[in-house]
Amino acid sequence: MDESAETFINREDAQGPLADAVFQQVLDAIYQGRLAPGSVINEVALAQEFGVSRGPVREAVRRLQGIQLVTREPYQKARVVSLSAESALELFQMRMALEGVACSLATQRMSDEEVAQLLAELEQDRQRQLRKERGESSGPRVFDFHERIVRASGNNRIIHALCEDLYHLLRVYRRHSGTVLERKEDAYAEHWQILRAIKSRDAELAxxxxxxxxxxxxxxxxxxxxxxxESDAARRRGGRAAGTGT
Known part of the structure; x- marks a missing residue:
């Protein structure tokens, strides 16, 4: 049992700090893909892993349903939300509109010091990623370029839309959009270009x-x-054909 799990032993409350800690553990598992999209959430197994009763796990699952990361059909077990092409397109179209405006506002509102700090943090995150690719210790990622830009916009409605409950679902989709190495390289270059436009105070270009x-x-x-x-559908069709002997 790891240290984080040990801290949960003998703490059985389903509310308060324990529930918050279990919620974060399950959330991290979804972010990292250890609980894959569409997979069943086994509350008993998670409770054993974290060293708690099912109460805090059940509360974590309920909260995850509230932020659209977990679904539960009547009489069915809870599952991590499945990622669909159509849902992804809708979410990213919304992001294009709102984050575009946020970037324009951030260009006008960020101080020179804030821009310089964001440039430094972008480079630090890049170095962390390179260490990770080399198999070296890189530490947890704490930098989120898009969240920083949205918050820098100063527009509370945009911040609420993108950085609160919906943020978690967006983050899962964004993780899958950057799983291919080439896309990671492109994304870093594009982030740098956006920051260069912000530093130049060119709101339209940013x-x-x-x-x-x-x-x-x-x-x-x-x-x-x-x-x-399409591949999943083809496998299902193949399985049905094999079952009928055709």
Whole structure:
């Protein structure tokens, strides 16, 4: 049992700090793909893994349903939300509109010091990723370029739409849009170009670059999910054909 699990032993409350800790553990498992999209959530197994009763796990699952990361049909077990091409396209279209405006506002509102800090953090995140690719210790990722831009916009409605409950679902889709190494390389270059436009105080260019960046990610993800759905459908058809002996 790892240290994080040990901290849960003998703490049985389904509310409060314990419930928050279990929620974060399950959320991290979804982010990292250890609980894959569409997979059944085994509350008993998770409770054993974390060293708690089922109460805190059940509460975590309920909260995850509230932020659309978990679904539960009547009389069915809870599952991690399945990623569909159509849902991805809708979410990324919304991101194009809102993050484009957020980027324009951030260009006008960020101080020179804030821009310089964001540039430094982008490079630090790049170095962390390179260490990870070399198999070296890189530490957990704490930098989210898109969240930083949205919050820098100062527009509370945009921040609420993209950085609160919906943020978690968006983050899962974004993770899948950047799973291919080539897309990671492109994304870093595009982030750098967006920041260069912000540093130059070119709000129109920054907005255009952000929209284009998200559009490319959307095309990449849509193609990936559509191909996956087609492959899954072909396997199901093959299984039915084998079952009927045709």
């Amino acid at each position: 907005e255009s670059l952000m929209r284009s960046h998200i559009e490319r990610a959307a095309r990449h993800l849509f193609t990936h999910l559509a191909d996956r759905d």
